[in-house]
Amino acid sequence: MIVRLAMRYRLAPVALVAAIVILLPLLFPSAYYYRVGALVFIFAFAAVGLNLLMGFAGQVSLGHAGFLGVGAYAVAIGPAYLGIPSWFGIVAGAVLSALIAFVVGRPILRLKGHYLAVATLGFGVLIAIVLSNEAGWTGGPDGMSVSRLVLFGWRVSGADTWYWVAAVTLLTGMVLAYNLIGSPTGRALRAIHDSEVAARVLGVEIARKKLTIFVISAVYASVAGSYLALFNGHITPDVAGFLRSVELVAMVVLGGMGSIAGSVVGAAVLVVLPQTFTALHDYEHLALGLVIMAFMIFLRQGIVPAMVQWRTT
Amino acid sequence: MAHDVILEARSLSIAFGGVRAVNEVSVSVPPGAVFSIIGPNGAGKTTLFNVISGVYAPLEGSVRLAGEDVTGLAPEHLARRGLSRTFQNLQLFSRMTALENVMVGRHRHESTGTLAELLHLPSVRRQNQRTREAALDVLARVGLEAEADRPAASLPYGALKRLEIARALASEPMVLLLDEPAAGCNPVETQGLRNLIRSIAESGVTVVLVEHDMRLVMNVSDRIHVLVGGRSLAEGTAQEIQSNPAVVEAYLGIDHSRESARAVG
């Protein structure tokens, strides 16, 4: 029934996620769960943005954590050295990420497939290196602390508060993503994914469309990075590292390329599983790797698309 | 804006690894006509389409569309000037529905900004509605209205061929290039295609047709241009072409030997 509703109403998956977000805390035995929930929502937000680029437009990025880094350090450096309020740091990070994506995207989005993957990888590594080398501003590999977010005199702190702030942000991000997908630009992006040459002969300016979605997905990642830094109160260059980029890609692929709800599921799986596996001590990463492999072998199209297919056939 | 020639190629050439796939080919297509280009396999027909539609840049020569020089323009810019095409090896948007495929064809007539799209403003809603209605009309024109919501990947081959035509038509082209639309179609579908091509031409859209089905070509074409080995061999009406000894020898001769080679092998 949920699947049928989701097909009839564009925003039904958002309503479903909203319901889960509201009901979930009833099951939370401790504040720790709010913390995990907030992390899921923050990463899901970044994954939704990356999915617009990867799952819809079909352009891979192995460097998206670079934008997480820009957003994270914008709310760290901005208030600490430039005296701007934290909320403005989020905006400044997003604008800066958009600019960087615009400048970097123009040349590298001409590349395809593996070449694009390597170029974006290089970009992500570059950002991570800058963040650890500019120790005067960033504190180097040890990172720096981040002052609390204050909104209209309201101090945003505590895992439960962040749970709600991150949830509302995620739901907003999902709505914007669904809006875009159902628009002329969204159709053009999906067309590019399936056949660039056909899209072009129908008048789609593919370079411009790819750049647009690269910039939008960079802004999603940047905002997520800012939230992560503000939530944790501390940030290190690892936030922009290659492993983080791979993790974002894994969330998108695991949840389902081209499925917005899938990105939320993918983020939930990849944030929650490592927490539950900590009991396995040394075998934690091994278990996680096996689970990811199993998902990919048995649900290659991703969790949510596989569920939808199962329900409709 | 009246022209005697809507699409003109002037001694176009293109080479792949030193071999000229299209060699000094000139064609002049009158507006509103069905203009066919025929020739044996490997004659350079698809390559000529690729050059005309901007997918490849020519080595030499020029292309004029509605009196303007458009040589070397990118496909997306040619599309905006009213040139559209289909592909011999289907290039559908397989993850999208039939209707969505045709809606993409409306792209050049859509004019919403990205911010409005993200916010799903009323202007976007209205645009989607207009695009949808126009796309449904075109789908009905090719007889696919019942398949509107089916994923393109799930449609049978003959339907996909028509879907590509619908998608190209949705862009409201001035000139439409069709690359082997009848390939793989049964006689009934081919007859439907003939009527569709005529109706497209009668609606004022110039059709340039590449096709191996000679009955269809002879039946539907106002003029026929013959390519062999990348070069122009002849041009004329169906009757002129059918009775041209050089065409009969070069074109049918090669086809025959291929046919018998296939029968033997």
Ligand SMILES: Nc1ncnc2c1ncn2[C@@H]1O[C@H](COP(=O)(O)OP(=O)(O)OP(=O)(O)O)[C@@H](O)[C@H]1O
């Ligand atoms: N991208 C390419 N790279 C190299 N060679 C090419 C390319 N495109 C076409 N050719 C060559 O150019 C020649 C003409 O090919 P083309 O596809 O235009 O023929 P065609 O007339 O459309 O044939 P068919 O009737 O089989 O579709 C062939 O020899 C082909 O191998």
Ligand SMILES: [Mg+2]
């Ligand atoms: Mg061909």
